[in-house]
Amino acid sequence: MADVALALGITLRGNKAMCFNGHDAASPSFTVSKVRNTWRCFGCGEHGDSIALVQKIHGIAFLDACKWLSDHFGIVSVDVRLGRRVRPSLRAPSTKSSDPPQATTTDPDSELYAWLIARCGPVKGALGTAYLQAHGIAPELALKCGVVELVDPARAYCVLEKHWGAERIRSAGLSGKRRALSWSGYALLFPFKSGGTTQYFQVRCLQSNMKFFGPSGIPKPMYNSQRLSQLQPGSLLHICEGVPDAIAMEGAGLAAVAVLGATSFRSEWVDELLPFDLVGVPDGDAAGEKFMKFLAMEFRARSKSIRFAVPPRDMDASDVIARGMNA
Ligand SMILES: [Zn+2]
Incomplete structure (x- = not known):
């Protein structure tokens, strides 16, 4: 259960984490039971097993979640083909809980991420250009932000493996x-750059039931965090919920970072954000409302005010900018 949570980008401290529903402020209420191999949130009452958690976080159906898990942890394909029983990583590890689980000993691999992204082309495919346009991102802006398209992941894997080896790809x-x-x-790759290195990237899948993918086991950083060092204290800074929103806002001349959901929010970010005049930009949906409450609580706890610019119902910031741009 802990392996799966980590693979989904949920940062556990012991067996606790901030709930993905965004209601936690001071204390985490999402809890993983390593004994029962289940999770439960003592704040909102949601609970389930590892499959249910994949469904929740990726917003996909049961069978797609099963497929994601078996692909990710090699539960069926590898073990069966090798003809030997390998202890599935989904089972609670028999080792002491202080040992990091094997399947998730991953570190950000900036070198490999940058190498991969450099070998992907600018967005040219119809799916990708339509996606960018719908999100208010002009082609030049996408180029400037390093957004690229990856057309054929199977081929990309072969090329990666030839250069880096399977183990390095796995640990990345x-x-x-x-x-x-x-x-x-087909997918778009959004690099997260900091100090000239690619510390992370978000994959926006446009041909699969899973919408987003980020390197497993790597805590999601803040998008466009390098912006903070370029801004004068007191400057206006927008905190968006999604990467395309932050890019679209930057394109409209507004300084913006993105925080990928309450689960990835780290309390040390509050300190980095304190010097600025903050405007939260949640999506115009139920998840956006939770995100807004979450941000409000995080900053209220530090006596810092934050305003919110809420887009109309069922729209996000980039939709609003796209309407303006395409009109
Ligand atoms: Zn909850």
Whole structure:
């Protein structure tokens, strides 16, 4: 259960984490039971097993979640083909709980991420250009932000493996036990750069039921965090919920970072954000409302005011900017 939570980008402290529903401020209420192999949130009451958690976080159906898990942890394909029983990583490890689980000993691999992204092309495919346009991101802006398209993940894996080896790809969080990238179909890659290095990237899948993928086991950083060092204290800074929103706002001349959901929010970010005039930009949906409450609580706890610019119902910031741009 802990392996799966970590693979989904949930940062556990012991067996606790901030709930993905965004209601936690001071104390985490999402709890993993390593004995029962289940999770439960003592704040909102949601609970389930590892499959249910994958469904929740990726917003996919049961069978797609099963497929994601088996691909990621090599539960069926690898173990069966090898003809030997390998202890599935989904089972509670028999080792002491202080040992980090094997399947998740991953570190950000900036070198490999940058190498991969440099070998992907600018967004040209119809799916990608339509996506960017719908999100208010002009082609030049996408180029400037380093957004690229990856058309064929199977081929990309072969090229990666030839250069870096399967183990390095796995420990960079891009593959499970199967020799394949953890997503399928055409996708856009959004690099997270900091100090000239690519510390992370978000994959927006446009041909699969799974919408987003980020390197497994790597805590999601803040998007565009390098912006903070370029801003004068007191400057206006927008905190968006999604990467495309932050890019679209930057394109409209507004300083913006993105925080990828309450689960990835780290309390040390509050300190980095304190010097600025903050405007939260949640999506115009139920999740956005939770995100807004979450941010409000995080900053209220530090006596810092934050305003909110809420887009109309069922729209996000980039939709609003796209309407303006395409009109
Ligand atoms: Zn909860």
